[in-house]
Amino acid sequence: MPRRAVPRTRPRRTALLPPETVAAIRNELADVADDVVKQIIKEVPPYAAAFGGTMGETIRTAVQVALGGFLSLVSESGPNALAPRASAVDGAYQLGRGEARSGRSTDALLSAYRIGARVSWQHLSAAAVAEGIEPATMASFAEMVFAYIDELSAASVAGHRDEAATSGRVRQRMLERLARHLLTGAPEATVTAAAERAEWPAPTTLTAVIVPESQVGPLLHTLQRDTLQVADLPELDASTLLLVPDAHGRRRATLLRAVRDRGCLVGPARPWLEVRASYERALRARSLDLTGDTEAHLPRLVLTADPSALEDLRSSVLAPLGDLKPSSAAKLRETLRAWLLHQGRRDEVAAALFVHPQTVRYRMNQLRELFGERLEDPDTVLALTIALGVEEESPE
CATH class of the missing domain: 3.30.70 (Alpha-Beta Plaits)
Structure with missing residues (x-):
């Protein structure tokens, strides 16, 4: 993925420390890193397990690299001061991407940065005071510490955002490919492999x-x-x-x-x-x-699964109505359908058709004259029910 530019808000360069002070502080970096990791584990529950074992060692090393970059920033001027800082910022960016891949939000990471800033300042300021740094320089030094932490935080947030966006797009493409495999009837092995690649639980x-x-x-x-x-x-x-x-x-x-x-x-x-x-x-x-x-x-x-077959069935089974006027045939079809659905219960048929029961009786006499004994034949009754049943449902 093309690396996105990370905003670099450079701390003010007014607190250059003497080499002996920087050397004294640098000697404590390992202890500072240990204390930072210890406090993060204590105060940020999501990292309690993540910082154990080799992961903890990796974070300790990252903290030392970040602090080393900062010390180069406050002890040197010119291009030599920028390379360690750039390395630390790049490391923070990659850390943000790693957090996104682990499924964690930036909340825990930013909390860790705040704790790291607090603990680091406690150690660095104590060492600087012990070396006799003037109050005015200490104030500028503090400003640079927290501006540096803000820069690392911004880099991690950018890395997290970029990774989340990239991962989301890639996974969405995988999921859509999986869905299309399902719809096109791809072999089972192809579909299950696509599900595994997309980390989609079947x-x-x-x-x-x-x-x-x-x-x-x-x-x-x-x-x-x-x-x-x-x-x-x-x-x-x-x-x-x-x-x-x-x-x-x-x-x-x-x-x-x-x-x-x-x-x-x-x-x-x-x-x-x-x-x-x-x-x-x-x-x-x-x-x-x-x-x-x-x-x-x-x-x-x-x-309606086979419209052609249904039409043929209707033409065949309703043939006795073929010589009637369309309006008369429609009324008898409607009455026959209601009669079949309500199993011959005249009052219920009349209520369904909004007509008098005597009207139902009259129409059914007409139908018996047209169909004869076929209205008593189970096969004919089934065929009529199917032929007329399509009118039962209407689009909602």
């Missing part, structure tokens, strides 16, 4: 959710952080696909509450490697202008 199930672009941001805040996102699918104009982990069983109700009133379509939960089936179900529902839970539209989805 769930038990995935649920496809088609979301309007305007709702993606707000919805993602309410879903699991491992939700996969795929944009720019050619079949999803102005919409985005989300693949939500483990939204099955009782958790489905939580997902449905989250998408309510957002114009989303939620497919069924499927084993995560078979999520394409969930996506295809959601696409089918979308083609029918449905919204919400596809499980609530299963009859319509089943009945």
Whole structure:
């Protein structure tokens, strides 16, 4: 990654110390580093374990390098003073990147810097006083110490920000590649390898959710952080696909509450490697202008799975109505459908159609004349139920 320029707010160069004073302070750097690490471990809980063993030694060395750079700054002038300082700033930048890779925020790191500044000043000022440094020089010396710590802090924050941004972009690309593997039916080995590279924990199930672009941001805040996102699918104009982990069983109700009133379509939960089936179900529902839970539209989805076959069935089984006027045929189809759904209970059929029960009786007599004994045949009843059932659901 091209290294981003780190802001370098150079401390004022007015506190040049005599060589003997610098030598006395430099002799204490190892003790200062030990004390800094000890206090950080004591006061910053996230670092209690991280600073143990070899990591602790690495930090002690880094502290000594940083303090050594500062001492060069206050004891020399010209280019020779800048090289150690530049090395310390670069080390702080890399430390910030390392913190981002470890998943820690900058809060703990900046706390560590503040503690380091306090402890270092206690040691450095004591050594300087022992060497007889004048009060005016001590004041300037203190200003340079804390300005130097601020510079290191800024470098670490820049490193953390750059690493987080880079890592986030890289992982997002990996996650999108994983999602596309799932949707295109890539071999299982390819998909699992992609999941491992993206450090994405494989769930038990995935649920496809088609979301309007305007709702993606707000919805993602309410879903699991491992939700996969795929944009720019050619079949999803102005919409985005989300693949939500483990939204099955009782958790489905939580997902449905989250998408309510957002114009989303939620497919069924499927084993995560078979999520394409969930996506295809959601696409089918979308083609029918449905919204919400596809499980609530299963009859319509089943009945429209083969439109050509359904049309042939309707033409065949409803043939006895073919010679009637369109308006009369429509009323009888509506009555027959209600009769089948309400299992012949006349009052319920009348209530559903908003007509008098006598009207239902009259129409059913007409239907019996047209269909004859076929209305008593189970196969015909099944065919009629399927043929007329498609009118049961209407787009929501």
